[in-house]
Amino acid sequence: MKPLFCYVRNNFIPADQASLLIGDLSIQRGYGIFDFFKTLDHTPIFLDDHLDRLFHSAAQLRLPIGYTRETLKAILNELQQKNNIADSGIRITLTGGYSPDGYSLSEPNLIITQQPLLFPISAECPKPFRLVTWPYQRQLPETKTIDYLMAIWLQPYIRQHGADDVLYHHDGVISECPRYNFFLVTTDDTLVTPVRNMLKGITRKKILELAGTKLKTEERDISLEELPTAKEVFITSTGKHIVPVSHIDGIRIGEGPSRIGESPSAEPAPGPITQALNQWLYQLVMPNK
Amino acid sequence: MKPLFCYVRNNFIPADQASLLIGDLSIQRGYGIFDFFKTLDHTPIFLDDHLDRLFHSAAQLRLPIGYTRETLKAILNELQQKNNIADSGIRITLTGGYSPDGYSLSEPNLIITQQPLLFPISAECPKPFRLVTWPYQRQLPETKTIDYLMAIWLQPYIRQHGADDVLYHHDGVISECPRYNFFLVTTDDTLVTPVRNMLKGITRKKILELAGTKLKTEERDISLEELPTAKEVFITSTGKHIVPVSHIDGIRIGEGPSRIGESPSAEPAPGPITQALNQWLYQLVMPNK
Numbered sequence: 369m370k371p372l373f374c375y376v377r378n379n380f381i382p383a384d385q386a387s388l389l390i391g392d393l394s395i396q397r398g399y400g401i402f403d404f405f406k407t408l409d410h411t412p413i414f415l416d417d418h419l420d421r422l423f424h425s426a427a428q429l430r431l432p433i434g435y436t437r438e439t440l441k442a443i444l445n446e447l448q449q450k451n452n453i454a455d456s457g458i459r460i461t462l463t464g465g466y467s468p469d470g471y472s473l474s475e476p477n478l479i480i481t482q483q484p485l486l487f488p489i490s491a492e493c494p495k496p497f498r499l500v501t502w503p504y505q506r507q508l509p510e511t512k513t514i515d516y517l518m519a520i521w522l523q524p525y526i527r528q529h530g531a532d533d534v535l536y537h538h539d540g541v542i543s544e545c546p547r548y549n550f551f552l553v554t555t556d557d558t559l560v561t562p563v564r565n566m567l568k569g570i571t572r573k574k575i576l577e578l579a580g581t582k583l584k585t586e587e588r589d590i591s592l593e594e595l596p597t598a599k600e601v602f603i604t605s606t607g608k609h610i611v612p613v614s615h616i617d618g619i620r621i622g623e624g625p626s627r628i629g630e631s632p633s634a635e636p637a638p639g640p641i642t643q644a645l646n647q648w649l650y651q652l653v654m655p656n657k
Numbered sequence: 658m659k660p661l662f663c664y665v666r667n668n669f670i671p672a673d674q675a676s677l678l679i680g681d682l683s684i685q686r687g688y689g690i691f692d693f694f695k696t697l698d699h700t701p702i703f704l705d706d707h708l709d710r711l712f713h714s715a716a717q718l719r720l721p722i723g724y725t726r727e728t729l730k731a732i733l734n735e736l737q738q739k740n741n742i743a744d745s746g747i748r749i750t751l752t753g754g755y756s757p758d759g760y761s762l763s764e765p766n767l768i769i770t771q772q773p774l775l776f777p778i779s780a781e782c783p784k785p786f787r788l789v790t791w792p793y794q795r796q797l798p799e800t801k802t803i804d805y806l807m808a809i810w811l812q813p814y815i816r817q818h819g820a821d822d823v824l825y826h827h828d829g830v831i832s833e834c835p836r837y838n839f840f841l842v843t844t845d846d847t848l849v850t851p852v853r854n855m856l857k858g859i860t861r862k863k864i865l866e867l868a869g870t871k872l873k874t875e876e877r878d879i880s881l882e883e884l885p886t887a888k889e890v891f892i893t894s895t896g897k898h899i900v901p902v903s904h905i906d907g908i909r910i911g912e913g914p915s916r917i918g919e920s921p922s923a924e925p926a927p928g929p930i931t932q933a934l935n936q937w938l939y940q941l942v943m944p945n946k
Contacts (some may be wrong), residue, residue, distance in 0.1 A: 387676035388684060390768050395677060397805035398687030479679050507807050516686035517804050518796050
């Protein structure tokens with residue numbers, strides 16, 4: 369298989385040889401930011417939104433990118449041409465650089481990698497997720513840092529509870545999943561999503577725009593107590609678009625408690641609003657399909 | 658200058674060439690732990706305490722070290738012989754490894770580096786620090802993770818407030834500085850240090866042991882409100898032993914408010930208990946001096 373190229377410290381190099389010296393502040397102190405977007409049919413999706421957020425995250429952590437947006441786009445374009453992957457995920461990472469003392473910021477190291485998309489983007493919703501809740505507030509929540517310490521640490525807890533991912537809350541207010549934004553549909557068909565203390569995803573933004581013309585939408589606090597009353601719940605990400613949520617902490621969403629005699633693995637079908645939003649989003653990114 | 662050696666992924670290599678592939682989970686997700694100890698006159702100080710904590714941190718983050726304690730000690734010994742630095746700091750870092758998907762744990766990468774001590778260890782206390790407080794609770798606080806995102810992010814805030822470091826509190830209860838434990842001496846000469854939600858330093862442990870034979874000691878919650886009543890405040894670390902604290906949030910510790918006509922930069926001398934503990938600790942690590 370032809371090795372994929374990546375872009376590291378101003379050079380295109382085979383990704384399996386790309387490295388950073390151990391003095392980098394990501395290795396020493398977990399300090400860095402990133403962003404992630406996809407290409408479909410070789411076309412970057414929502415690229416300017418992602419670059420807006422990348423520049424915002426970089427500024428928040430005092431990490432100068434060292435390129436103008438136009439130069440960065442030219443590099444991204446060249447990387448795509450070298451790798452020639454139609455449907456891909458591209459990750460741009462910026463670290464604290466080679467620190468002289470292992471603590472102070474230095475010139476940031478920029479890494480750009482491209483890989484085939486792990487999951488096909490589809491007009492059909494993927495298999496629903498089960499979530500388990502956990503009390504946690506991400507630090508610098510509106511910045512896309514590389515800090516996933518808690519998310520990775522929680523993996524055994526998630527598996528032990530038969531769940532697919534974790535839903536964070538703080539003082540009983542929902543924020544996000546580690547790599548997804550959270551939405552629910554109320555009994556009066558209002559689409560609601562948290563408004564603070566979480567990363568504002570690009571897919572979240574597009575969903576709110578798509579829904580806004582057809583549904584009532586609210587960005588506001590959602591309490592843990594509100595979850596069992598939801599008609600539909602889903603989570604959103606760049607890589608998967610919309611993932612329906614069937615259960616939270618073992619409570620089935622949308623169709624009341626599990627029925628006697630029902631298999632514990634029974635998954636309700638995604639709700640109609642979840643399905644419709646997923647189709648609209650698919651049409652938005654694949655207008656010719 | 659002869660390049661220093663380090664130990665990375667089972668090999669001794671020149672430290673200025675040591676690297677990790679960009680798929681490592683420290684670079685991708687900030688996932689890793691470390692420990693740090695010093696050598697004085699070529700002798701590792703409190704090595705078993707540090708290795709106890711290293712193995713504890715590694716287990717907490719599900720990162721198998723891959724060596725027995727004895728093998729690890731042999732590697733440390735060989736590294737010391739190669740570098741031949743009498744007074745040094747040795748850092749052992751363990752990352753989440755080369756993850757196949759950028760999220761799942763893999764075989765950890767072990768890095769051991771040695772450098773000359775940045776600060777001489779002395780029977781005299783170093784120049785006092787000024788601290789500024791900040792509301793923050795470290796995640797997984799009793800594990801020595803590489804997560805210093807908040808500490809590095811706060812550097813401009815610390816400088817803007819004319820301070821040397823930050824003191825974290827949560828709900829008004831003091832925990833620690835990013836790289837130091839916190840102690841205060843009450844008006845009745847009791848030595849007090851936080852008991853929970855912070856990393857338990859090896860120097861902290863030694864100070865409590867040294868003080869316990871001569872002073873009343875307490876491990877308990879310390880509120881923000883208690884700080885101005887302290888007779889003495891100091892912070893402790895492996896690299897610096899005891900650093901007196903002269904001011905917290907601009908309030909002078911130990912001698913009441915700054916006097917009229919006093920220079921804003923005037924630093925009170927370290928208190929007698931701070932000085933005595935520093936001398937006892939110096940005698941403990943340098944018994945022949």
